Amino acid sequence: KSEDRLLGGLLAANFDEGTCLSRYQSSSYRKLSPHKPSSYLIGKIRKYEALYKQCGPDTESYNEAITQLKRGQQIRSSSCKYLVWISYSGLGNRIVTLAATFLYALLTDRVLLIDRGTDMGDLFCEPFPEKSWLLPLDFPLNQFDNFHVKSPERYGLMLRDEIINENGTSSGSFPAFVYLHLAHDYDKGDKLFFCDREQLILDGIPWLLLRSDNYFVPSLFLVPKFSEELEKLFPEKVTVFHHLGRYLFHPSNTVWGLITRFYRAYLANAEERVGIQIRTFDTGVGPFQHVLDQILACALNEKLLPAVSRDKPIIPPQQTGKTDRKPKVVLMTSLSGGYYERIRNMYWEYPTVTGEVISIYQPSHEEHQQTEKQFHNMKAWAEMYLLSLSDTLITSPWSTFGYVAQGLGGLRPWIMVKPVNHTTPNPACGRAISMEPCFHAPPFYDCKAKRGIDTGKLVPHVRHCEDMSWGLKLVGEN
Amino acid sequence: KSEDRLLGGLLAANFDEGTCLSRYQSSSYRKLSPHKPSSYLIGKIRKYEALYKQCGPDTESYNEAITQLKRGQQIRSSSCKYLVWISYSGLGNRIVTLAATFLYALLTDRVLLIDRGTDMGDLFCEPFPEKSWLLPLDFPLNQFDNFHVKSPERYGLMLRDEIINENGTSSGSFPAFVYLHLAHDYDKGDKLFFCDREQLILDGIPWLLLRSDNYFVPSLFLVPKFSEELEKLFPEKVTVFHHLGRYLFHPSNTVWGLITRFYRAYLANAEERVGIQIRTFDTGVGPFQHVLDQILACALNEKLLPAVSRDKPIIPPQQTGKTDRKPKVVLMTSLSGGYYERIRNMYWEYPTVTGEVISIYQPSHEEHQQTEKQFHNMKAWAEMYLLSLSDTLITSPWSTFGYVAQGLGGLRPWIMVKPVNHTTPNPACGRAISMEPCFHAPPFYDCKAKRGIDTGKLVPHVRHCEDMSWGLKLVGEN
Ligand SMILES: Nc1nc2c(ncn2[C@@H]2O[C@H](COP(=O)(O)OP(=O)(O)O)[C@@H](O)[C@H]2O)c(=O)[nH]1
Ligand SMILES: Nc1nc2c(ncn2[C@@H]2O[C@H](COP(=O)(O)OP(=O)(O)O)[C@@H](O)[C@H]2O)c(=O)[nH]1
Numbered sequence: 001k002s003e004d005r006l007l008g009g010l011l012a013a014n015f016d017e018g019t020c021l022s023r024y025q026s027s028s029y030r031k032l033s034p035h036k037p038s039s040y041l042i043g044k045i046r047k048y049e050a051l052y053k054q055c056g057p058d059t060e061s062y063n064e065a066i067t068q069l070k071r072g073q074q075i076r077s078s079s080c081k082y083l084v085w086i087s088y089s090g091l092g093n094r095i096v097t098l099a100a101t102f103l104y105a106l107l108t109d110r111v112l113l114i115d116r117g118t119d120m121g122d123l124f125c126e127p128f129p130e131k132s133w134l135l136p137l138d139f140p141l142n143q144f145d146n147f148h149v150k151s152p153e154r155y156g157l158m159l160r161d162e163i164i165n166e167n168g169t170s171s172g173s174f175p176a177f178v179y180l181h182l183a184h185d186y187d188k189g190d191k192l193f194f195c196d197r198e199q200l201i202l203d204g205i206p207w208l209l210l211r212s213d214n215y216f217v218p219s220l221f222l223v224p225k226f227s228e229e230l231e232k233l234f235p236e237k238v239t240v241f242h243h244l245g246r247y248l249f250h251p252s253n254t255v256w257g258l259i260t261r262f263y264r265a266y267l268a269n270a271e272e273r274v275g276i277q278i279r280t281f282d283t284g285v286g287p288f289q290h291v292l293d294q295i296l297a298c299a300l301n302e303k304l305l306p307a308v309s310r311d312k313p314i315i316p317p318q319q320t321g322k323t324d325r326k327p328k329v330v331l332m333t334s335l336s337g338g339y340y341e342r343i344r345n346m347y348w349e350y351p352t353v354t355g356e357v358i359s360i361y362q363p364s365h366e367e368h369q370q371t372e373k374q375f376h377n378m379k380a381w382a383e384m385y386l387l388s389l390s391d392t393l394i395t396s397p398w399s400t401f402g403y404v405a406q407g408l409g410g411l412r413p414w415i416m417v418k419p420v421n422h423t424t425p426n427p428a429c430g431r432a433i434s435m436e437p438c439f440h441a442p443p444f445y446d447c448k449a450k451r452g453i454d455t456g457k458l459v460p461h462v463r464h465c466e467d468m469s470w471g472l473k474l475v476g477e478n
Numbered sequence: 479k480s481e482d483r484l485l486g487g488l489l490a491a492n493f494d495e496g497t498c499l500s501r502y503q504s505s506s507y508r509k510l511s512p513h514k515p516s517s518y519l520i521g522k523i524r525k526y527e528a529l530y531k532q533c534g535p536d537t538e539s540y541n542e543a544i545t546q547l548k549r550g551q552q553i554r555s556s557s558c559k560y561l562v563w564i565s566y567s568g569l570g571n572r573i574v575t576l577a578a579t580f581l582y583a584l585l586t587d588r589v590l591l592i593d594r595g596t597d598m599g600d601l602f603c604e605p606f607p608e609k610s611w612l613l614p615l616d617f618p619l620n621q622f623d624n625f626h627v628k629s630p631e632r633y634g635l636m637l638r639d640e641i642i643n644e645n646g647t648s649s650g651s652f653p654a655f656v657y658l659h660l661a662h663d664y665d666k667g668d669k670l671f672f673c674d675r676e677q678l679i680l681d682g683i684p685w686l687l688l689r690s691d692n693y694f695v696p697s698l699f700l701v702p703k704f705s706e707e708l709e710k711l712f713p714e715k716v717t718v719f720h721h722l723g724r725y726l727f728h729p730s731n732t733v734w735g736l737i738t739r740f741y742r743a744y745l746a747n748a749e750e751r752v753g754i755q756i757r758t759f760d761t762g763v764g765p766f767q768h769v770l771d772q773i774l775a776c777a778l779n780e781k782l783l784p785a786v787s788r789d790k791p792i793i794p795p796q797q798t799g800k801t802d803r804k805p806k807v808v809l810m811t812s813l814s815g816g817y818y819e820r821i822r823n824m825y826w827e828y829p830t831v832t833g834e835v836i837s838i839y840q841p842s843h844e845e846h847q848q849t850e851k852q853f854h855n856m857k858a859w860a861e862m863y864l865l866s867l868s869d870t871l872i873t874s875p876w877s878t879f880g881y882v883a884q885g886l887g888g889l890r891p892w893i894m895v896k897p898v899n900h901t902t903p904n905p906a907c908g909r910a911i912s913m914e915p916c917f918h919a920p921p922f923y924d925c926k927a928k929r930g931i932d933t934g935k936l937v938p939h940v941r942h943c944e945d946m947s948w949g950l951k952l953v954g955e956n
Pocket of ligand 1: 089090091092093094278279333334335364366368369376377379380381383398399400401402
């Protein structure tokens, strides 16, 4: 149980409990994960935490690095290097991106500091002991809107225009910072980030600013400079997000209140918990009939939920003597309330053919994506977390919201097939090959040969995704 | 437990179980009622069931009475007399009216037959052994729309125009039927129904057709001809609807499916159940802010629900060691979904000051009253029944929907005070003085003195209602 509390040793033991109740309480809501972090990973994280203490905000090294940044140029190679994560996109995207960014920080011994955006500070606890990961508010480059696909500081542009190489810029020194644009709209130059040589150049730069909305971990496994270390850190490769996510993302007390209250009020008394995450990228909020049909086809065909009988008004449970059985609980999440309404009514109006009792819940139906409203994202985060407490999970294709839930929960979901022309696909869903998020915008480039290549066919553990044919994800090796 | 099964002897034991599962299963969902039916009532009901077998549809007596009715005139005084209940108004109104009509049938030894309207046959089981209470479809007078406040067959009109008296009509005989108009719009003549002499005349008429939307029981207690018998039947006067309702109204299997599935999926695992019935007679569906405020003011002030804290994100339960306590479950019913949404969100977003876990449910939100749609009334009936399974109940003023729930459940609700000018009243609600329904349109007439009188001041057990100053209800005598 105490090993449990620290997630198999992932978490440091000496945090204050009251400021972040979720950190040590999460183990009482989750089943013990069958995936143990490697001792190498644990050792690496402890070392990282030590580095963080030494280099984090309010240290001598930090202040020195800030001075260099203000002068706009490097004076001498600093002892500490930094990686600033820019808050960008929907919450699910932010979470998977931040996990990828943290992994990159681990691999390059950089102190990760996060732009709090509108609400990052309200959503998450501090993950590192003693020092805050929130970028200090007096950070000199705080107009992050200036960093985008067209910024001159963009590393991809500097590479394309040969402004920088192994020896630094034309002045023979390295700039104090570069901007890494790794968002969905990045270009050929930006994608050189995933090459050995270009990584070597970055080593010389104290400050990196990174904007992404993608889980770029799979492609890090293809960078020779990192691949050996990654093998040691993650002998079980499909657990990268599972471990790093549970290490990093502790719901703030406010969000933890949402999670635990909902769990105790509605989900605790369950024979089994089924999560259904519905996210449509069509225009309009829905509900769409073809999506409703798809959810039910998936749940019924995969025997995650029983069918109903429209003939008999009442069907007693099959196992007699077990009438007091707890219900099977379904947690649905969606921006629309319509799918929940229809499915809940179906299981109210008709008995299941097995006589099982099915309870259906949906915490919110916000109708519209509102990336900027604080309570909205608190609920979104609470819902991803609650979904991750399911025993089985159905997710929507292309959605990082679902990836977060599956990754934290260590679940291999049934992913719904993306409908074409508003038609329910057949089969409706398929089992994911791993619990890892999909990298939606990977590079297809052979850094050595300098030409295109299918990066989903290079190694057995990096494959194309189930839900997006051009995406990449980490998978098991057999 | 077996006494329980028959509701303290109210129910006959020899019904087929499968055709009406609710009849004998209801005791496993309800707490044992502390109110025992008198043996005199039980005896009376058994005798009534015997009468029903002898006079019900398809008997010689019934066929003879039908023949008389077809001829339009009485030939000789029949051995059996009949009372036809016309289906009218919302479901709650129908249920309380039918209970009142049944009591009148008991008092006058008349066979009660009910017009099935659009859905009566789908909503309820047969209450009487062997013979159906549904009026046969070939009943000669089946155009019930012809019977209204202006019909010439109206008893009130015949009395007013002195067409009938103790000796029958001018021809010296009694008509084969009269129409009793006891609806909210009835007039002085109709109200003579509640006088001894006019009751005596009715004795001579084999068929009575009755239309009402009112629980006219309290005024029956003021008719000298009935009062003595009523005292014997109901030594505990506030239990009239409680006993007669549980005797008569057994949800059909389809409705029982709705009730038991909802109960098992959402309500079974509860520390305590609070019912909140919301019915507004304002135009528009709501939600109205002043009603929301009123519900919360009532529940919080009367300590039926705990307040929430808007300062602290999490408050652990007060009794330590009892963290696994079951939630307090709130069942809300309303045509609008808005009150539920707001209250559920409140208890999700904020912790209760006591740390108690509150679960909120609402089975349907139909948005509009649709008295004619079959599934709509099945749900309405299921919801009244589910409300009646509460431990404590908050109801809306003037609503028979709430009366049915309180009466079946044997509950003395907190009735919300009727708001004036869209303003939350203070106090928000008050405890009902008895579990009986209120008679909304009682007569104020002294039959002997032939003048107006306040019928709410004649006897200690008939008083004005809490929610309607001119209404009458049965109350306890101390
Ligand atoms: N509360 C809630 N918000 C949602 C849901 N689906 C989408 N959203 C909102 O829409 C955003 C979608 O962006 P993101 O989380 O990145 O997921 P993705 O777009 O599906 O990859 C979320 O952050 C939420 O703000 C849902 O099921 N529940
Ligand atoms: N399902 C449901 N229907 C309701 C509710 N409130 C009112 N109704 C509908 O509106 C009708 C109201 O008429 P009635 O039952 O006689 O109650 P009253 O008008 O409140 O005395 C019901 O029969 C239902 O059809 C509710 O909370 N739930």
